[in-house]
Amino acid sequence: MSLYIAHANEASHQEFDFGDNVDVGTFEQILDMDEGEEDDGHEFSRSIVFGFLEQAETTFVKMERALKENDLRQLSELGHYLKGSSATLGFTKVKDQCEKIQHWGARKDETGSNPETDDKKNLKLINESLKKVRENVEEVNNLMVKYYKQLEGEE
Amino acid sequence: MILRAIARSFFSVIRFPPRKQPSAESNSTTDTSQAASTPVGQVFVADAAVRKENQHGGTTHSDTPRHTCDLLPTVADSPAKQPITDPISHPTPPETAPAYASPASPAPAASPELSRAPESSSSDKHIYVRETELTSLASTRPSSLSASIDSAPQICLPTSTSFSSVVEPVQSAPPSHEIEIMQRKIWVRRPGASATLVTVHDDDLVDTVRDAVLHKYANSLGRSIDSPDITLKICSREQTNKNVPPERTLGPEEQIGRTLDLYYAGGQTIDEALVIEVPQKRTPRPSPRVGTHHPVVYPYYVEDHRPGEGAREYFPPMAVHSPHLSQHPAHPAQPNGPHLPHSMAVLTTGQLPPLPSPGAHSTRKHGRPKYVRQHTNLNKPTVNGIAPPAPLPTPPAQADHRPSITPPNRVTSPPPGRPKRKKQTSSQQQSTRSTNGEPPRPSKVAPVGLLDGNVPPINVLIVEDNVINLKLLEQFMRRLKVRWKTAMNGREAVNTWRTGGFHLVLMDIQLPVMSGLEATKEIRRLESVNGIGLGLVGGQNADGKRNGDKEINPEDKLSDMNLFKSPVIIVALTASSLQSDRHEALAVGCNDFLTKPVGYPWMLRKVTEWGCMQALIDFDGWRKWKEYAAKKDEGLSEEQKKAKEKEEKAKQKAALKAMFAKPPPGTTNDNASNEDKPESAGKPVVNGTSNGPTRGHKITRSGSGSAIMLETHHEEADESN
Numbered sequence: 001m002s003l004y005i006a007h008a009n010e011a012s013h014q015e016f017d018f019g020d021n022v023d024v025g026t027f028e029q030i031l032d033m034d035e036g037e038e039d040d041g042h043e044f045s046r047s048i049v050f051g052f053l054e055q056a057e058t059t060f061v062k063m064e065r066a067l068k069e070n071d072l073r074q075l076s077e078l079g080h081y082l083k084g085s086s087a088t089l090g091f092t093k094v095k096d097q098c099e100k101i102q103h104w105g106a107r108k109d110e111t112g113s114n115p116e117t118d119d120k121k122n123l124k125l126i127n128e129s130l131k132k133v134r135e136n137v138e139e140v141n142n143l144m145v146k147y148y149k150q151l152e153g154e155e
Numbered sequence: 156m157i158l159r160a161i162a163r164s165f166f167s168v169i170r171f172p173p174r175k176q177p178s179a180e181s182n183s184t185t186d187t188s189q190a191a192s193t194p195v196g197q198v199f200v201a202d203a204a205v206r207k208e209n210q211h212g213g214t215t216h217s218d219t220p221r222h223t224c225d226l227l228p229t230v231a232d233s234p235a236k237q238p239i240t241d242p243i244s245h246p247t248p249p250e251t252a253p254a255y256a257s258p259a260s261p262a263p264a265a266s267p268e269l270s271r272a273p274e275s276s277s278s279d280k281h282i283y284v285r286e287t288e289l290t291s292l293a294s295t296r297p298s299s300l301s302a303s304i305d306s307a308p309q310i311c312l313p314t315s316t317s318f319s320s321v322v323e324p325v326q327s328a329p330p331s332h333e334i335e336i337m338q339r340k341i342w343v344r345r346p347g348a349s350a351t352l353v354t355v356h357d358d359d360l361v362d363t364v365r366d367a368v369l370h371k372y373a374n375s376l377g378r379s380i381d382s383p384d385i386t387l388k389i390c391s392r393e394q395t396n397k398n399v400p401p402e403r404t405l406g407p408e409e410q411i412g413r414t415l416d417l418y419y420a421g422g423q424t425i426d427e428a429l430v431i432e433v434p435q436k437r438t439p440r441p442s443p444r445v446g447t448h449h450p451v452v453y454p455y456y457v458e459d460h461r462p463g464e465g466a467r468e469y470f471p472p473m474a475v476h477s478p479h480l481s482q483h484p485a486h487p488a489q490p491n492g493p494h495l496p497h498s499m500a501v502l503t504t505g506q507l508p509p510l511p512s513p514g515a516h517s518t519r520k521h522g523r524p525k526y527v528r529q530h531t532n533l534n535k536p537t538v539n540g541i542a543p544p545a546p547l548p549t550p551p552a553q554a555d556h557r558p559s560i561t562p563p564n565r566v567t568s569p570p571p572g573r574p575k576r577k578k579q580t581s582s583q584q585q586s587t588r589s590t591n592g593e594p595p596r597p598s599k600v601a602p603v604g605l606l607d608g609n610v611p612p613i614n615v616l617i618v619e620d621n622v623i624n625l626k627l628l629e630q631f632m633r634r635l636k637v638r639w640k641t642a643m644n645g646r647e648a649v650n651t652w653r654t655g656g657f658h659l660v661l662m663d664i665q666l667p668v669m670s671g672l673e674a675t676k677e678i679r680r681l682e683s684v685n686g687i688g689l690g691l692v693g694g695q696n697a698d699g700k701r702n703g704d705k706e707i708n709p710e711d712k713l714s715d716m717n718l719f720k721s722p723v724i725i726v727a728l729t730a731s732s733l734q735s736d737r738h739e740a741l742a743v744g745c746n747d748f749l750t751k752p753v754g755y756p757w758m759l760r761k762v763t764e765w766g767c768m769q770a771l772i773d774f775d776g777w778r779k780w781k782e783y784a785a786k787k788d789e790g791l792s793e794e795q796k797k798a799k800e801k802e803e804k805a806k807q808k809a810a811l812k813a814m815f816a817k818p819p820p821g822t823t824n825d826n827a828s829n830e831d832k833p834e835s836a837g838k839p840v841v842n843g844t845s846n847g848p849t850r851g852h853k854i855t856r857s858g859s860g861s862a863i864m865l866e867t868h869h870e871e872a873d874e875s876n
Binding site for chain 1: 623624626631633663665752754755
């Protein structure tokens, strides 16, 4: 399914297809928080979006380190951490992966409802998930770069 | 003089049409005092006749000065001279309320209620004024006369005349309307307390009196004991009855009127009030609101005083203020029935039932309006704030699986700094869904609520470890035009809170160093130790130093108590939508929760609501805080401030309860019905203080706020195009 953001803006009714990477409603809220009427009207959302992307990158680095150290607990916390911000921005795919990482790190199955004591399995799943989430973030990054370029073009 | 006395006491039993109340009341005030001081046994009024007469010629009696000097025959004649007013044209207007303000007033003489006779028969046919010789009649009067017929208008005798009035209908009256009962008022008191009057029938048994007593003491006694547990003691006047023991317990089977007359010839005075004694052992729970042994379902005050929306169905104004209608004659046939016959009788006869005086407040009779109200309540359970009870401070939030409060209506007051962007509807719905983790709710247009989007200038502490989320929340605060500080972990949160001046804490639950739950516990503990929020209402604790003399661990002591006027509101930010997490958050002392990711509308709503509540709780403190805030205006926009630590238990509920213990004036009714519900502590008080019915409101309105927002955005879009 495709979700669109339509800007009922003065001049343009442009739409941007984020695919299923972004929960448009949630992301809209971020955009809603943009203050500026004049100059760069998207500074806040831009800062928060790209702030997240940076945060994701550093988190991934930490996750990889924790993976090497087999530190499940740390992985779970990192998963939770990134889950929080990705959920805030509506980056659903990222969020879903992070949630799984959180659960596996907490020695549970991917839904978080049942214990999963096989640490090797958990680490393996996290490793796979980390790759996926990196891809997702990359995808979102591209979309956002494109999106903000488009916004600037409008302005 | 005797004639005057007669006239006066006569007055005291006459009910005046409401519109004449002022003059009647002023007159009666003096009468009452006089009567009370001189128990006049010689005043006898054929009350049935008076009643009759009064019912039809009520307006004539309002001519107070005339009756003060006129004699009874004149009174009796007056209806004949004056056009008989249509009984239905005397709806008891709300002005009856003043009379109820002092139900224990010794002589409800100026009772504004209009007696409505079911049937307008020749008004003066039963006027018989008997003098002293009727005293004996009183005791010989067959008790069956008044046993169960309550259709008559109730006459409230001044206490001083106790049993001095006797009905003696001469003509065989139509049974349904003409057989009347005597009512009498009896002084009772609890040991050491002031006396009060209860109204019973003259030939009622002591047992019935106990019912009436229980009714009167609906709060202090009625909630915990049943009427058979009450013991009534009578003290004899030594000089009159030497053969009676000075004090004895009345048996339930005794006829109260007879006993009183025996003991207190000439009438019971206030000093001779029956003493109410109750057993020390109390039933574990408030007795259910069913009837006592008496076949009549006994209504308690709790019900009486609810706003009577439903009462309008039949008798608009009187329903609210006159809970003690006489029973209809048809009543004994179906004591516990739905009482429809009452209404039917009225409908078919076209007559309104007679209204008793306000002094008849504690009569065992129940009035139609109560039942109407009860039916109404059954039909509309959310009316009167009867929300589904919930054990934890935020019932609505628990009741449904998402934040219970809809975003306020932005139409009325758009937040400052409007976003440039205008959004389409679908995206808004999306946001609603994602915020709640649930599908979008049906769009309903909410009425313009109390919270119109004006956010009080509160100080918010945001506790969130993720900088991205923190940034967004800060942006929310910026948009809400409130001040805020931030903390990145639980410990920091506690320490920042300790600096004082916060009204609202947005507490992420999963935090490093110290979790949000622990931080909440710690804050509640410190509040409790420092006595924050205890006895705040009413400005009793204005200096905030009440607990200063108590032993407080120095490290727990808060530096400036003036900055802690009331317990801070803690809204948990929970990532999971699991009910258990929420319960846990509420259990440690959070007042509310928001599910992450937090959407702006929800944030707006919560901040507005809780902020308003904080302002309402302690207005004085609020003002002081504002002064303080003005001084300290700097440093506040500083984001990311850090501080220190601590941890422990919570006592938020107690604190909140104390805080809310005093109902705001004018909302006592609501509070009366709320107080016995567990949720009275905590959030619902927002409703209690600001608007009673909001709780139900809130629930039913759930989801509508976002609908409003959608519309708003639509409009904006249209405008801008």
